Amino acid sequence: MNDEQSFDIVETKHWQFAEPPNELPLRCGAKLGPITVAYETCGTLSPERDNAILICHALSGDAHVCGRYSPDDPEPGWWDIMVGPGKPIDTRKYFVICSNIIGACKGSTGPSSVNPKTGEPFGLDFPMVTVEDMVKVQHALVSRHLELDQLLCVIGGSFGGMQALRWAIDYPDIVRCVVPIATATRLSAQAIAFDEVGRQAIYADPNWNGGDYYSGNPPARGLAVARMIGHITYLSDQSMHEKFGRRLQDREDVGYDFGPPDFQVESYLRHQGGKFVGRFDANSYLYITKAMDYFDLASDLGGAVEAFRGVKSRFLVVSFTGDWLFPTYQSRELVRALQANGVRVSFCELESPYGHDIFLLENPGLEDVIRSFLANAQEATG
Amino acid sequence: MNDEQSFDIVETKHWQFAEPPNELPLRCGAKLGPITVAYETCGTLSPERDNAILICHALSGDAHVCGRYSPDDPEPGWWDIMVGPGKPIDTRKYFVICSNIIGACKGSTGPSSVNPKTGEPFGLDFPMVTVEDMVKVQHALVSRHLELDQLLCVIGGSFGGMQALRWAIDYPDIVRCVVPIATATRLSAQAIAFDEVGRQAIYADPNWNGGDYYSGNPPARGLAVARMIGHITYLSDQSMHEKFGRRLQDREDVGYDFGPPDFQVESYLRHQGGKFVGRFDANSYLYITKAMDYFDLASDLGGAVEAFRGVKSRFLVVSFTGDWLFPTYQSRELVRALQANGVRVSFCELESPYGHDIFLLENPGLEDVIRSFLANAQEATG
Numbered sequence: 001m002n003d004e005q006s007f008d009i010v011e012t013k014h015w016q017f018a019e020p021p022n023e024l025p026l027r028c029g030a031k032l033g034p035i036t037v038a039y040e041t042c043g044t045l046s047p048e049r050d051n052a053i054l055i056c057h058a059l060s061g062d063a064h065v066c067g068r069y070s071p072d073d074p075e076p077g078w079w080d081i082m083v084g085p086g087k088p089i090d091t092r093k094y095f096v097i098c099s100n101i102i103g104a105c106k107g108s109t110g111p112s113s114v115n116p117k118t119g120e121p122f123g124l125d126f127p128m129v130t131v132e133d134m135v136k137v138q139h140a141l142v143s144r145h146l147e148l149d150q151l152l153c154v155i156g157g158s159f160g161g162m163q164a165l166r167w168a169i170d171y172p173d174i175v176r177c178v179v180p181i182a183t184a185t186r187l188s189a190q191a192i193a194f195d196e197v198g199r200q201a202i203y204a205d206p207n208w209n210g211g212d213y214y215s216g217n218p219p220a221r222g223l224a225v226a227r228m229i230g231h232i233t234y235l236s237d238q239s240m241h242e243k244f245g246r247r248l249q250d251r252e253d254v255g256y257d258f259g260p261p262d263f264q265v266e267s268y269l270r271h272q273g274g275k276f277v278g279r280f281d282a283n284s285y286l287y288i289t290k291a292m293d294y295f296d297l298a299s300d301l302g303g304a305v306e307a308f309r310g311v312k313s314r315f316l317v318v319s320f321t322g323d324w325l326f327p328t329y330q331s332r333e334l335v336r337a338l339q340a341n342g343v344r345v346s347f348c349e350l351e352s353p354y355g356h357d358i359f360l361l362e363n364p365g366l367e368d369v370i371r372s373f374l375a376n377a378q379e380a381t382g
Numbered sequence: 383m384n385d386e387q388s389f390d391i392v393e394t395k396h397w398q399f400a401e402p403p404n405e406l407p408l409r410c411g412a413k414l415g416p417i418t419v420a421y422e423t424c425g426t427l428s429p430e431r432d433n434a435i436l437i438c439h440a441l442s443g444d445a446h447v448c449g450r451y452s453p454d455d456p457e458p459g460w461w462d463i464m465v466g467p468g469k470p471i472d473t474r475k476y477f478v479i480c481s482n483i484i485g486a487c488k489g490s491t492g493p494s495s496v497n498p499k500t501g502e503p504f505g506l507d508f509p510m511v512t513v514e515d516m517v518k519v520q521h522a523l524v525s526r527h528l529e530l531d532q533l534l535c536v537i538g539g540s541f542g543g544m545q546a547l548r549w550a551i552d553y554p555d556i557v558r559c560v561v562p563i564a565t566a567t568r569l570s571a572q573a574i575a576f577d578e579v580g581r582q583a584i585y586a587d588p589n590w591n592g593g594d595y596y597s598g599n600p601p602a603r604g605l606a607v608a609r610m611i612g613h614i615t616y617l618s619d620q621s622m623h624e625k626f627g628r629r630l631q632d633r634e635d636v637g638y639d640f641g642p643p644d645f646q647v648e649s650y651l652r653h654q655g656g657k658f659v660g661r662f663d664a665n666s667y668l669y670i671t672k673a674m675d676y677f678d679l680a681s682d683l684g685g686a687v688e689a690f691r692g693v694k695s696r697f698l699v700v701s702f703t704g705d706w707l708f709p710t711y712q713s714r715e716l717v718r719a720l721q722a723n724g725v726r727v728s729f730c731e732l733e734s735p736y737g738h739d740i741f742l743l744e745n746p747g748l749e750d751v752i753r754s755f756l757a758n759a760q761e762a763t764g
Contacts, residue, residue, distance in 0.1 A: 225583045228579045257510065
């Protein structure tokens, strides 16, 4: 980081581990290796090596959490609002780490990676990976490659929050504090339903071809439909009303046809769907939504309260009033389970009409609570 | 109707009108004719011809609102819970009429009907039909074919409620009372968004072929995805939690694969999607969702209040607490607009965790208010 500029210049690095015969055993029973992990770091590790913050990304994220790849890179990382010099997760103070989860398609090993056994992309031969497995890989990166024996904080929203929870449970002696945002200890039936319909849209695309499409055309239309469904769930009735209402798209009257979009909201969805297929792999979408559906701390760990038995980290749990995909009641359940284990937990429900995606957007309320929680946590747990 | 049995035996009848050169002029500017209307009646018209109730069906409904086609018919009409001998819409008292909307696929003229100009199914050559057009056709059936000069009540839920509203506006001297249930004067941006994603799923199915598939395979997978999206919106987070939770489907543990459904909610959606494609036409799904999106009384009629200026009917407006597709605030807006015009309106918000579809299900609260409203209305307006 350069103090003269208002953003950090970052680069994506790759680390490989779990070389055969030391493959990583996965929850599903299969083994995976070698595993490549794409990651970025930002800021400077303190001499005491006690200022590292791991950020876990959500469904469609990647390792590029903040900063830019060059001074004239127009597109900053996905959480650049929150992470950078002088920002709540201040890269002048903290050493920030973010890695692409396994199963994804942004540099870490996933279904589009080459299967060393065949020399072809895995496709559906890629083993099912769970949040537990993803966190194991992050832990290997942090402890073995970056040689850190503690993390000041693990923080993440949505699916990233699930990873943060698993960190607190699996590595209680490493994680000093945890910030799960707009997340849950398990997905609701409604959220599973939305995931399943997205998957069905991908399966229904003949280009999907049972996951074997890397030598041909990808299932772009199916993936676009899945993404459009997702986008509805990331917004809210109120925010869609405010953002689009019933305003028409570049026209005076509806078209009475099935051509160009009549309404702005239709145009927005088509745009989001189209944009996504250019940057995401359909099979990764399938694997990651499955990992999200399967995530269930109560079922995996003997009960909603029992799951957090050995947890030592401090917690800041954040939810948003307008988030109907991961509603506040789920965060309250998490808070109660943590409290029942004597975990020190702050809970903050922020007013926002916006919907689930608000955690990724400019949000002074969220910025303030994260900034002060981190400062306090560093002092108190240092 | 036979007093000895607990249900009515009904039959579907067909009436044809708008023969060229007297085609029906449509809102979109096109003309349609001849038009076939599939309809059913149940109960007996009083000598005064003053006990007729028109029931308007929702997106996927048809003319078969109640009763059975034969004594051993296992499947009653779609609102048999509400309509029949001794039921709230009592066919011992009322003469019930229900017709399939134009644009649909259950006997009335729609995109799967033969285009007289070509001898082939219309496909996308079918003109866009609006709620206004659908109601015009219902009015022709009622006034010209059934020769009724008044309706005791027009009642409908969801998209059927939109038709009921249009009846009150377009035929104020005919309709004595109106019961719009779980509906709105215009769709929200979020509801348009869900409709659009359903349409995109159909467009994405190569079998759809621009709407020209009647000589080949229908776009079953696309239509199934559209229906699955719909079903999520007809339920609610709470009802899905109660009905399915995270229970697995015929298995002890998740499958770690993309094969049979892991969760009951996935199995339910797949079942609903699969069932629908056997009974519904994809093009009709497109046309009817467009008619729903286009419905906008405020925009069409000079304002939310102005729209109801000439209305003379009494109203009972019903909404449900758990309905997030047509939330209560939309019914309240309707009630305020009616009141501003001095319309006599009762409003009833019923407690239900269930979601939008509750109006089709057993619901003593809804049954009670409809029964008593109809009895009072018959007396007061007779």
